[in-house]
Amino acid sequence: MPRIFVTGMGIISAIGNSVSENRTALSEEKCGIGPLGAFPSAYAGKLPCGEVRLSSDFLRSKLNVSESGVTRTTLLALHAFNECVDNADLNPDLLSAPDTAFVNATTVGGMCLTDELYHDANSTDEGSPYLPSYDCGSIALMIGQRYKMKGIINTINTACSSSANAIMYGARLIRHGYAKRAIVGGTDSLAKYTINGFNALHILSRQICAPFDKNRNGLNLGEGSAFLVLEEESEVSGKHVYAELVGYGNANDAFHPSSISDAGEGPFLAMSKALHTANLEPGQINYINAHGTGTENNDETESRAMIRLFNAPPPFSSTKSFTGHTLGAAGAVEAAYTVMNLKYQEAYPSLHFTEPIESTGLKPVTTYSKMKMSYAMSNAFGFGGNCTSLIFSKA
Amino acid sequence: MMYIHQSACISAQHSFGSADLNKLVPSNQNKMLAIEPSYPQIPPAMLRRMGKAVRMGTGAALTLLPEGGWDGIVIGTANGGMEDCIKFLNQIVEYKEGLLTPGNFVQSTANAIASQIGLQTANRKYNVTHVHRGLAFENALLDTDMFISENPSKTYLVGSVDEISSFNYNIDFLDGWFRKSPASNAQLYIGSEEGTLAGEGASMFNVSGLRQNALASIQRIGTIHGEDPELGKKLFESVISELSVSADETIDLMLSGENGDSRLSRYYEACESLLPDSVTIARFKHMFGEIPTATGIAVWLATQIISSGEIPVHMIKKQTSKKPIRNILIYNNHKGVQHSCILVSAVSG
Numbered sequence: 001m002p003r004i005f006v007t008g009m010g011i012i013s014a015i016g017n018s019v020s021e022n023r024t025a026l027s028e029e030k031c032g033i034g035p036l037g038a039f040p041s042a043y044a045g046k047l048p049c050g051e052v053r054l055s056s057d058f059l060r061s062k063l064n065v066s067e068s069g070v071t072r073t074t075l076l077a078l079h080a081f082n083e084c085v086d087n088a089d090l091n092p093d094l095l096s097a098p099d100t101a102f103v104n105a106t107t108v109g110g111m112c113l114t115d116e117l118y119h120d121a122n123s124t125d126e127g128s129p130y131l132p133s134y135d136c137g138s139i140a141l142m143i144g145q146r147y148k149m150k151g152i153i154n155t156i157n158t159a160c161s162s163s164a165n166a167i168m169y170g171a172r173l174i175r176h177g178y179a180k181r182a183i184v185g186g187t188d189s190l191a192k193y194t195i196n197g198f199n200a201l202h203i204l205s206r207q208i209c210a211p212f213d214k215n216r217n218g219l220n221l222g223e224g225s226a227f228l229v230l231e232e233e234s235e236v237s238g239k240h241v242y243a244e245l246v247g248y249g250n251a252n253d254a255f256h257p258s259s260i261s262d263a264g265e266g267p268f269l270a271m272s273k274a275l276h277t278a279n280l281e282p283g284q285i286n287y288i289n290a291h292g293t294g295t296e297n298n299d300e301t302e303s304r305a306m307i308r309l310f311n312a313p314p315p316f317s318s319t320k321s322f323t324g325h326t327l328g329a330a331g332a333v334e335a336a337y338t339v340m341n342l343k344y345q346e347a348y349p350s351l352h353f354t355e356p357i358e359s360t361g362l363k364p365v366t367t368y369s370k371m372k373m374s375y376a377m378s379n380a381f382g383f384g385g386n387c388t389s390l391i392f393s394k395a
Numbered sequence: 396m397m398y399i400h401q402s403a404c405i406s407a408q409h410s411f412g413s414a415d416l417n418k419l420v421p422s423n424q425n426k427m428l429a430i431e432p433s434y435p436q437i438p439p440a441m442l443r444r445m446g447k448a449v450r451m452g453t454g455a456a457l458t459l460l461p462e463g464g465w466d467g468i469v470i471g472t473a474n475g476g477m478e479d480c481i482k483f484l485n486q487i488v489e490y491k492e493g494l495l496t497p498g499n500f501v502q503s504t505a506n507a508i509a510s511q512i513g514l515q516t517a518n519r520k521y522n523v524t525h526v527h528r529g530l531a532f533e534n535a536l537l538d539t540d541m542f543i544s545e546n547p548s549k550t551y552l553v554g555s556v557d558e559i560s561s562f563n564y565n566i567d568f569l570d571g572w573f574r575k576s577p578a579s580n581a582q583l584y585i586g587s588e589e590g591t592l593a594g595e596g597a598s599m600f601n602v603s604g605l606r607q608n609a610l611a612s613i614q615r616i617g618t619i620h621g622e623d624p625e626l627g628k629k630l631f632e633s634v635i636s637e638l639s640v641s642a643d644e645t646i647d648l649m650l651s652g653e654n655g656d657s658r659l660s661r662y663y664e665a666c667e668s669l670l671p672d673s674v675t676i677a678r679f680k681h682m683f684g685e686i687p688t689a690t691g692i693a694v695w696l697a698t699q700i701i702s703s704g705e706i707p708v709h710m711i712k713k714q715t716s717k718k719p720i721r722n723i724l725i726y727n728n729h730k731g732v733q734h735s736c737i738l739v740s741a742v743s744g
Contacts, residue, residue: 042492107504111480118488120569121481121562127569134566135473136505137528141732144620153620154534155527157475157505165523169538176541196487197500252468252513252522257501269519383501384510386522 001175002232005395006242008088009336010080010185013224013323014050018083023340026322026348027368033208033220033324040115041192043199048208049190050222050324052076068129071110072223074139076329077187080225081143084183088229089239092147094181101152101179102144103170105162105186107194107328110134114192139187151179157328159382160291161250162186164331164390167228168248174232181235185227185332194327195221201258209294209325210352211318212303212364219293222324226332228339241395243339246375247280249273253385259297264305266387267291267379271309274377274389282310285391286373287347289338290364291381292318293325298381303360317365321351331380335390338378342394347371397540397602398609398742400550403455404695405429406596408682411455414699416707419682422580425573426559427594427684437515444498445511446476451597452508452556453515459552459601460516466549467521468509469539470556471532473687475505475524477560508556521551529729531555532598532688533737536616539602547604554599555691559684564593572656572685572730581709583655583681591654594684598691606742611698614638615738624665627734631666631726634736638722644740646674647720648700650693651712652727654680662728673717677710690727690735697723697739 011018014032015025025032036049054062059075063082085095094100110133111117117134120127132138137155144153152173156165163186170182188194198204198221205218230245251273253266260266275282291302299318306313319337326333337348350364374394381387404410407427408420420430429451434442436457442450452470480503486495501507506524513522521542525534532555539553557563567573574590583592606612615637617630638644649670653663667676683692700706704719721741728734 111484114484114487117562118484120566121484122565123569124565127566131566131570134562135528136526137473137531140527141620145732148621150619150621150626152534152537152618153527154525154530157524157526158509158522159504159506169523169534172538172541176544178537178541192487192492193484196492196495197483197497197503200495200497200500250521250523252510252519254513254517254519257507257510257514258497265519382506383504384506384522385513386506386510 004171004174004230004232004245005236006228006245006339007231007236007239008084008229009242009339010083010087011226011333011336012052012076012079013333014052014222015322017054029349029351029368031322031351039190041195043195047204048220050220051190052223069133070142071112071133072189073106073109073112073187074142076189076225077139078143080227084227084229090229096148096150098150099180101170101173101182102140102149103154103166103182103184104140105156105166105328106136106139106188107157107159107162108188108191109136110138111193112189112191158386159384160327161331161380161382161386161388162328164380164388165250167332167335167390168250168388170230171245171248174230181229181231183227183229186329187225188326188328189223190221203295205294208352209321211292211294211321211350212299212362213353214355214357216294216299219295220324222326224323224326224329224333226329226336228336243342243392243395246393247274247278247391249277250388253387255385258383260301260381262301264301266385267302267305267381268308270387270389274391278391280375285314285375285377287314287341287376288316289334289378290316290318291379292320294320300357303357303362307360313362315347315365317348317350319348335378338376338392341376342373342392345370345372397543397613398606399600399602399611399698400609401459401601402695402698403458404598404692405431405451405455406683406692407594419581419709422592425578425592427580427592429595446479446502448476448556448558449502449508449511453511455597455599456512456552456554457515459599461550461601464516464518465552467542467551468512468518469523469535469551469553470509471525471535471688471691472505472508472556473526473528473531474557474563476502476507477562478558479503481560481562529687529733530618530735532691533616533618533735540616543604550601550603552599553602554597555688556597557595557686557688559593559595580681587657589657591656592684594686596683596686596692598695609742611701612740612742613737614740617736619734620732622731624662627662627728628665630734630736632669634724634738644722646722646724647717648675648677648723650697650723650725651676651678652680652689653678654685659728659731666726673715675715675717676713677706678712679710687729690725690737693725694737694739697725701741
C-alpha cells in the first residue's frame with residue numbers, strides 16, 4: 001500500500017482566510033467567535049457564531065466567479081480549494097488529470113440560502129438563479145467543472161464528520177490505485193436552516209462555547225472550508241511535505257439520531273480503528289484535536305472514550321473554541337490544524353476552559369506551547385452516530 | 396470483484412418481494428411514485444416518525460439483514476430525506492424562527508438513512524453516505540468495492556435511495572428537468588420533448604467478494620464528469636474493450652438510462668453507436684422515472700434479468716436473439732454532466 005502525504009492545504013474560517021492567518025490566530029489565542037453579524041435571521045446580533053469575515057460579494061469578485069447561482073458554501077470551498085492547490089503546486093494539467101480525485105463534503109450545501117430555497121420549493125412561477133445549487137453535490141460539480149476535472153469526483157455527507165470521511169475516502173482511492181493524488185475536505189456556511197435546527201435541539205450556547213468545561217452549555221455554529229492535497233509517495237519527491245496520513249477509522253455509535261452513547265462507543269471504535277490502520281499503540285499518540293463541540297453530551301462521552309482507550313489521554317484541545325463548529329467542514333479544518341500541530345511542533349489551546357468535568361477530570365491544553373509530537377489524532381463525530389478519527393504523522 | 400448475494404428494491408413497479416415487471420405500472424401526473432410495502436420489519440411507532448426516504452431505505456435494507464449483521468453500511472442518495480427538510484424549512488419561515496420541533500431537522504440530514512439502518516440493527520461498523528447527485532450510488536459502489544478487495548469474505552450493505560419530495564420535484568421542475576405537459580410513461584421515448592418523469596425508490600444489496608451462490612457480479616464501475624458526449628462514449632468503449640481483453644467476452648445487453656429528454660439523447664446515441672448489431676438495447680426510466688440514484692435500481696434490474704434470463708418486452712429498444720445474457724452494461728447520464736458505466740455479469744460457469 002502506498003504511503004500518503006499531505007502536500008498542500010487551504011483553510012478559510014472565522015480566524016483567518018488562509019493557512020497562515022489561521023496559524024497566527026491559533027498561536028496568539030485569538031478567538032473568532034462573536035455575535036452573528038449582518039445575517040438574515042432573527043438571531044442576528046444575538047447568537048455567538050464563528051463567521052468568515054469576507055462577504056459573499058467580495059468572495060465572488062476575488063475568485064472571479066461571474067456565473068449566477070453560486071452559493072456562499074461554494075465560494076468558501078473555492079477559496080480554500082484554490083489555496084490548497086496553489087500550495088501543492090498542482091497546475092491545471094494535473095488538476096484535470098484522470099488520476100486526480102476530488103472529494104468534497106458538506107451538510108448544508110446550497111441550503112445556506114434558506115429563504116430562496118423556501119421560495120423555490122413552494123413557488124409555481126419563476127425560480128431563482130439558485131435552482132441547480134441547493135443540493136450537496138452542487139459544490140463539487142461547480143468546482144470540478146471550473147477546473148475540467150476528469151478524475152473521480154465525490155461528495156460525502158455524514159453530518160458533522162463529513163469531511164473527515166472525505167479525507168478517508170480520498171486516501172483509500174489512492175491506496176487502491178484509483179488516484180495518485182486527491183483533493184479532499186469540506187465546506188459549510190452559516191445558514192438560517194442549521195441555526196434553527198440546532199436551536200430546536202437546545203444545544204446552541206448563548207455564550208462563547210467552552211469545550212470540556214464543567215459548566216459548558218452548548219456549541220456555537222461556525223462556517224468555513226478546508227482542503228488538503230493528499231499525494232501518494234511516488235508523486236512527492238522534491239515536494240514540500242506537511243505530514244503523512246497514517247490512519248483512519250470510521251464507526252457508528254448506533255445509539256441515537258442526535259446524541260452519542262454514554263460510554264462513547266462510536267468515538268472509542270473510530271479512534272481504535274484509526275490506531276489499527278496506522279499500526280500504532282494508543283501510547284504512541286502525542287496529541288488529539290478533539291471533536292469537543294462544547295455540548296454536554298459530546299464532551300463527556302468523548303472524554304470517556306479517550307479515557308477508555310488511552311487510560312491517561314495525551315494532551316488534547318478543541319479548536320472549535322476558536323472557529324465554532326463548522327459542521328461538514330469541521331473534520332477538514334481540524335485535520336489541517338492537526339497537520340499544523342505536527343509540522344510546526346506546537347499545540348493550540350482550547351479556549352474558555354476553567355474547570356474540568358467532574359466525572360472525568362480531563363483538562364485540555366489551555367495555552368499555546370511548543371510541543372514535541374510524532375503522531376497526532378483528529379476526531380470528528382456527527383448526528384446519526386457517524387464517528388471518524390484520522391491519524392497524521394510528522395513527515 | 397464484488398458479488399451480489401441478495402437484493403431488494405422498492406420502486407414504482409412491483410419490484411419488492413416477488414417481482415413482476417412484465418406489466419408496466421402507469422405514471423401518475425408525471426410522477427412514478429414508489430409502491431411501498433407495509434414494512435413489517437420496522438416497529439410501527441418508529442415507522443410513523445420516518446420520512447419516505449428513510450422508510451424506503453430502512454425497509455428495503457432490513458429484509459436483507461444477514462446473520463451476524465453487515466460489516467459496513469454504504470448508502471448513495473442525492474437528497475436524503477428532503478420532505479423533512481422542507482417541513483422544517485416551512486416551520487422556520489412560518490413560525491418566524493420561533494420555537495420549532497427538531498424531529499424534521501434531524502431526519503433531513505442525508506445520512507439519516509444509513510444511520511437509521513445502523514441504529515435498527517445495532518451496527519457499529521463502517522457507515523457512510525455518498526451524496527454526489529447523479530453519481531452518489533456509483534461512489535457508494537466504489538467505496539464498497541474497495542472494502543471488499545481488502546476483506547473478500549465480509550458482507551457489506553450497499554444501496555441507493557431517493558424520494559420525490561416537494562423540494563426536488565418543484566425545484567427540478569422549475570429548472571426544466573420534468574415534463575411541463577401531461578405525459579404517459581408508456582410513451583416516454585416517443586417524440587422529441589424536453590424533460591422527463593420524476594421517480595423515487597430504494598435499492599439494497601448484500602455484497603461480498605465470495606463467488607459461490609452469488610446472483611451476479613459487478614465487474615466495473617466507471618464515472619466521469621463533463622458535457623461532451625465523447626467522455627461517456629470513451630468510458631463506455633473502455634469497459635467493452637476491457638471485458639473483451641480480460642475475459643474474452645462481449646456485452647450482451649446495454650441498459651440505457653435514456654429518459655425521454657431530447658437534450659440527453661445524444662449521450663445515449665454516442666454509446667449505442669459503439670455496439671455491434673448483436674447487442675440488445677433496453678431502457679428502464681419509463682418504469683421508475685428519473686432518480687439521481689437510478690443506477691441503483693438499474694443494477695437491481697440487471698440482477699433480475701441475469702437470474703430470470705428474461706427482459707420485459709416494454710423495456711426493449713433493440714431486440715436481438717443473443718442468449719443467454721451474461722454481461723449487462725448500464726450507461727447513465729445525469730443532467731448532461733455526470734456519466735457512469737456499471738458492468739453487471741452472470742456468475743455461472
